[in-house]
Amino acid sequence: MGKYVLKRLLYIVVVFLILSFMIYMIYNMLPIDKAAEMAHNEIKANRLLNYDERYQFWQEKLGLNGTKIERYLRWLGVYPYADGSYNGLFQGNLGQSSQYGKPVSEVIIEPMKNTIFINIFSVILALGITIPLGIFCAVKRGSKRDVGVQVGTLVGYSLPTFIVAIVFIWLFAVVLGWFPVSGMQTAGSLEWSSWDRFWDKMYHLSLPLIVMTFTSLGGMTRYVRASMIEALSMDCIRTARAKGLRERVVIYSHAWRNALLPVTILIIGWFLSIFSGSLMIENIFALNGIGRTYYTALQASDNEIVLALQMFYISISLVGNLLTDLIYGLVDPRIRVNK
Secondary structure, three states, rough: OHHHHHHHHHHHHHHHHHHHHHHHHHHOOOOHHHHHHHHHHHHHHHHOHHHHHHHHHHHHHHOOOOOOHHHHHHHOOOOOOOOOOOOOOHHOOOOOOOOOOEEHHHHHHHHHHHHHHHHHHHHHHHHHHHHHHHHHHHHHHOOOHHHHHHHHHHHHHHOOOOHHHHHHHHHHHOOOOOOOOOOHHHHHHHHHHHHHHHHHHHHHHHHHHHHHHHHHHHHHHHHHHEEEEEEEEHHHHHHHOOOOOOHHHHHHHHHHHHHHHHHHHHHHHHHHHHHHHHHHHHHHOOOOOHHEEEEEEEEOHHHHHHHHHHHHHHHHHHHHHHHHHOOOOOOOHOOOOOO
């Protein structure tokens, strides 16, 4: 196991470096020169300054001097700046946001918390509905209720997220008036107590959570149902029934354990995907999440935020694949990951 993990970690490092190099070079092909922008701003404030001198100063300060390879290594934190210091990605420096005028780490921390909270909540709600529903549909396969659920999940799975969001906003916010249309807090709520602010936030997040849960029901229910049907057709299940075990014991103690193997991987994937952000939902409901931050950074050409989030997504994906393999090996004793 230890040898396998070390080998995979080496692969992760190699892939991370390759992807980081490619992404950095792609974004540096854009016609954006921060040193020139900073020099122009200084010249506007004080026309007595020399543009060439200020341009060279900002190039050295921002680490934009030298070849593209040197700039990439400097961005990673393995090549020194003009003053001999190392201050890059490996040192925890994600860069300075040109849009917000402060470090990227300060910009993304609050949206990251909101995205994690929203997605974990919606995934837990969805699993609480889809697992019992998927098991029920598999056990009652072919019945009218199963057919009805399958039709409903197929329709829900086929509808785009933004269509569901618009319909739910019209129904629950405009017609019924139960929830606000957008936003995360009521105006003036900063003066409220922490408990009142929490419930106000949950009130504003209710409709986005309902939409996210609803849009995930179709695919998740069908996946659980398919896994459960496959498990119920196994020889061990026939043997358990032939022994006279109660149907509830056969379903939940034997069939569900076998169906849990592929479902476990899917659940892990859903939990890992929470860091990628709910881009569509966060923009429709004007939520301060990482997906909306990423979108606004792209619009504003704030490459420091975009690069930081891209590398974060890559890291989560690489580590997530390793965790998936290890957990699958722990869940299924027939699989060994020691080679």
